[in-house]
Amino acid sequence: MQENFRLGAPRLHAIFSEYTMMPLCLHAPAKLNLFLAITGRRSDGFHSLVSLAVPLDFGDELELRITDRETGDTRLRVEGEASAAEVPSGPDNLVLRAASAFREASGFARPVEFVLKKRVPVGAGLGGGSSDAVAALRGLNTLAAKDECALDEKTLCALAAKLGADCAFFACGKPAIMRGRGERIEPLNEAAAKRLGGGSLFVCKPAFGVSTAWAYGEMATRAASVEGGDYYVAEAEAERLCGQWLTSGVGAEQPLESLTFNNMESVVFRKYPALPVLAATFRERFGLILRMSGSGSACFAFLPKETRDAAANTALVRQLSECVRELWGPSAFSRVVRVRTGA
Structure with a gap:
C-alpha cells in the first residue's frame, strides 16, 4: 500500500508500507535573488540586506531512509552532474549539519542515510546547499513523526534559520522579501x-x-x-x-x-x-x-x-x-x- 505525503516546502513524496520504509524523495529547489541590496555591515560582522528571492522549478533531489545501522548514525552520499566532487561530504556539509541540529532539537535517534543528487551548481549564488539543508530538516521531521518526536513548524523554521540566512528563505518555500541578515522573511502578497x-x-x-x-x-x-x-x-x-x-x-x-x-x-x-x-x-x-x-x-x-x-x-x-x-x-x-x- 502506498501513499504520497506533502509537507510544506520543499515537496515531499514519501512511500510507506506496513513493515518497510522506502526512501523519502525531496525536491530541494534552487533560488534566484531578483533584487539584492546590501545596506551595510553590522556590529556583529554580518551584513544587512533587503532582497527579493524566488524558488525555482529546478533544484537538487535528496533521498533519505532509515537504515539498520547503529542508532544515531547519519551518512551522506553525493552524486549527480553538478560538480558533486566539490560538495563536502563530511561534517561541513549542510545536510549533515542540519541532521545533527535536528537530532539535538528533537531527540530523534534512528540511523539515517542521505543520498544527495546534485544538480544545482556549486558556488553559484543559487542557494543549493541551504535548500538541501532545509530538505533534510523536513525529511527528518517526517520520519520523526512516526516516533512522535517531530517538531512544530515554528520550531523547524527557527532551526533552519540558525543554519544560515538562505535556509530561512527555503523554509518559507515561496517568493519572499528577505531582511536583516536574510533571516527575516516576508512572503510576497x-x-x-x-x-x-x-x-x-x-x-x-x-x-x-x-x-x-x-x-x-x-x-x-x-x-x-x-x-x-x-x-x-x-x-x-x-x-x-x-x-x-x-x-x-x-x-x-x-x-x-x-x-x-x-x-x-x-x-x-x-x-x-x-x-x-x-x-x-x-x-x-x-x-x-x-x-x-x-x-x-x-x-x-x-x-x-x-x-x-x-x-x-x-x-x-x-x-x-x-x-x-x-x-x-x-x-x-x-x-x-x-x-x-x-x-
Whole structure:
C-alpha cells in the first residue's frame, strides 16, 4: 500500500508500507535573488540586506531512509552532474549539519542515510546547499513523526534559520522579501507573487564559483577604504526599490527585468571580468538585462514574453546558450527555469 505525503516546502513524496520504509524523495529547489541590496555591515560582522528571492522549478533531489545501522548514525552520499566532487561530504556539509541540529532539537535517534543528487551548481549564488539543508530538516521531521518526536513548524523554521540566512528563505518555500541578515522573511502578497508566475528565465554560470565570504569581505573592505564609493545602498532606498516589486496599482506593468538589482556586482565584477563581458554581450546582441544572483557567479535574464510558452525550444535560447559557451567555455552551465510561486 502506498501513499504520497506533502509537507510544506520543499515537496515531499514519501512511500510507506506496513513493515518497510522506502526512501523519502525531496525536491530541494534552487533560488534566484531578483533584487539584492546590501545596506551595510553590522556590529556583529554580518551584513544587512533587503532582497527579493524566488524558488525555482529546478533544484537538487535528496533521498533519505532509515537504515539498520547503529542508532544515531547519519551518512551522506553525493552524486549527480553538478560538480558533486566539490560538495563536502563530511561534517561541513549542510545536510549533515542540519541532521545533527535536528537530532539535538528533537531527540530523534534512528540511523539515517542521505543520498544527495546534485544538480544545482556549486558556488553559484543559487542557494543549493541551504535548500538541501532545509530538505533534510523536513525529511527528518517526517520520519520523526512516526516516533512522535517531530517538531512544530515554528520550531523547524527557527532551526533552519540558525543554519544560515538562505535556509530561512527555503523554509518559507515561496517568493519572499528577505531582511536583516536574510533571516527575516516576508512572503510576497498574492498579487506580487502572481506577477512572477508563468514567466521563464535564462540562468547561466561559468566554470568558476564565487566565495560568498570573500564577496562580503571585499565589499566591506572597499566601502571602508580611502576611495570609499557607493558600495552600500541606504536602507530607505533599498526598501523603496524593492517595494516596486509589490506595486499593484499604477506602474504594476513595469517590466520585471527593469526592477532587477544587485549591488554586489560592484565588487564581484571587478575580480571576475567574464561576468560583465557576458552582461554587455547579452545587452548588445539580444537586448536582455543579465543580472547576477546573490554573490554569484550565476547570472540570470528574464526571457521576452513571446518566448515564454516554449522557451527551451526557441531559437533565442539556443543563441543565448551558444553565446555563454562562446564567452565562458564549453563547461559553462545554462538552462531555462521558472519561478515556483507556491509552497
